[in-house]
Amino acid sequence: MTEPTAPDADKARRREPIPLTVITGFLGAGKTTLLNRLLKAPEMANAAVIVNEFGDIPLDHLMVENVGDDVVELSSGCLCCTVRGELVSTLEGFLRNLDNKRIERLSRVVIETTGLAHPGPILQAVMLHPYLVQRFRLDGVITLVDAVNGMATLDGHEEAMAQVGIADRIVLTKTDLLPDADRDAKALVARLSAINPMARILDNARGEATVTALTGTGLYDPETKRANVAAWLGEDWERETRHAPGHEHASGHDHGHAHAHGHDHDHPVNLHSDSVRAFTLETDRPIEVGALDMFLDLLAASHGPKLLRVKGIVKLADDETKPLVLHAVQHVFHPPVRLESWPEGARTSRLVFIVDDLPEGFVRRLFDAFTGKPSVDTPDAAALTDNPLAISGFRP
Numbered sequence: 250m251t252e253p254t255a256p257d258a259d260k261a262r263r264r265e266p267i268p269l270t271v272i273t274g275f276l277g278a279g280k281t282t283l284l285n286r287l288l289k290a291p292e293m294a295n296a297a298v299i300v301n302e303f304g305d306i307p308l309d310h311l312m313v314e315n316v317g318d319d320v321v322e323l324s325s326g327c328l329c330c331t332v333r334g335e336l337v338s339t340l341e342g343f344l345r346n347l348d349n350k351r352i353e354r355l356s357r358v359v360i361e362t363t364g365l366a367h368p369g370p371i372l373q374a375v376m377l378h379p380y381l382v383q384r385f386r387l388d389g390v391i392t393l394v395d396a397v398n399g400m401a402t403l404d405g406h407e408e409a410m411a412q413v414g415i416a417d418r419i420v421l422t423k424t425d426l427l428p429d430a431d432r433d434a435k436a437l438v439a440r441l442s443a444i445n446p447m448a449r450i451l452d453n454a455r456g457e458a459t460v461t462a463l464t465g466t467g468l469y470d471p472e473t474k475r476a477n478v479a480a481w482l483g484e485d486w487e488r489e490t491r492h493a494p495g496h497e498h499a500s501g502h503d504h505g506h507a508h509a510h511g512h513d514h515d516h517p518v519n520l521h522s523d524s525v526r527a528f529t530l531e532t533d534r535p536i537e538v539g540a541l542d543m544f545l546d547l548l549a550a551s552h553g554p555k556l557l558r559v560k561g562i563v564k565l566a567d568d569e570t571k572p573l574v575l576h577a578v579q580h581v582f583h584p585p586v587r588l589e590s591w592p593e594g595a596r597t598s599r600l601v602f603i604v605d606d607l608p609e610g611f612v613r614r615l616f617d618a619f620t621g622k623p624s625v626d627t628p629d630a631a632a633l634t635d636n637p638l639a640i641s642g643f644r645p
């Protein structure tokens with residue numbers, strides 16, 4: 250037998266299936282934080298990252314550090330529905346660049362889904378695609394579960410159940426915020442194991458979520474995974490996708506996020522709740538720290554449980570060159586971080602809200618009042634602090 254010539258060997262290497270890692274987990278579980286840490290590992294050199302956000306002004310790509318051109322932000326919408334086609338064309342584009350030698354190496358593709366994504370359709374989009382399935386190998390689904398909000402999230406959101414059900418690895422985050430992690434996370438760990446007995450559960454705070462633990466699991470069996478996906482989606486959906494790969498679905502009824510983004514497509518099963526909406530508040534005016542604080546306090550006190558996720562970047566009045574990054578996940582407000590400088594792009598304050606059954610108009614009026622936007626029918630910040638009932642809909 251003759252040895253392959255150098256160009257042949259090069260070609261063969263380029264054609265080895267590329268491992269694909271999907272990082273999922275409910276809103277604010279810590280996906281971007283984990284991704285940033287993983288990307289610093291030498292094993293992740295030459296990895297490409299696809300991020301997807303549920304919100305009309307994406308922020309995640311600004312938060313993913315150190316990877317420059319290798320981060321692709323899919324247009325707003327949910328990866329499991331509106332932008333599934335875009336995911337496929339992005340993956341095809343990677344392969345084209347590799348085959349044309351526009352990129353030298355692609356060691357791995359990591360997809361960070363939105364917190365509201367049902368991972369099933371994402372896996373299906375790749376695994377039922379005749380070409381992608383040959384060139385990519387699903388290395389694993391990593392599902393993050395926030396130890397503080399995990400129980401309530403599993404109770405209230407079926408996407409979260411599906412994310413856990415389909416995981417190869419479950420990473421428990423934020424156990425460091427529990428008074429006694431072993432005791433307080435016990436019931437959650439038991440529940441996660443009951444939902445998915447096959448997935449290994451790793452504790453992020455204990456440093457268990459390493460690249461080694463999360464990659465190269467070698468456990469993936471396309472048939473098993475496909476059966477698993479089908480079980481979570483229901484067989485009808487499986488049949489439907491097989492007949493119409495890459496198509497949006499025509500049955501069912503409108504879903505909340507479709508309205509939020511102005512799309513008019515449907516889900517086959519109730520993948521997202523009707524009442525979940527995303528919207529963004531944006532202003533060019535610098536905001537006083539006190540006003541921002543009070544705005545968030547009032548909002549949390551009045552409608553805390555309805556705030557699934559708030560994240561944003563804020564231009565503060567005390568030093569406009571150093572923006573503040575904010576994260577709130579349900580009732581947990583994470584310590585804000587002050588950046589040394591603005592990331593690329595607009596230098597405006599942008600706050601993305603993902604809410605459940607909370608009118609956008611109310612939040613917007615409150616924000617305008619606190620950030621000094623003049624309005625004839627809305628009281629100013631001082632009046633609001635004295636009497637929050639001055640804004641209709643506010644119920645402390």
Ligand SMILES: Nc1nc2c(ncn2[C@@H]2O[C@H](COP(=O)(O)OP(=O)(O)OP(=O)(O)O)[C@@H](O)[C@H]2O)c(=O)[nH]1
Binds near residue numbers: 281425576578584
């Ligand atoms: N204390 C603590 N905070 C964490 C941990 N993991 C993430 N966070 C914080 O949780 C907040 C949300 O983290 P992200 O990484 O943005 O979460 P995400 O899942 O990417 O959020 P979405 O993309 O909006 O769904 C940030 O303030 C993080 O610093 C953890 O293990 N412990």
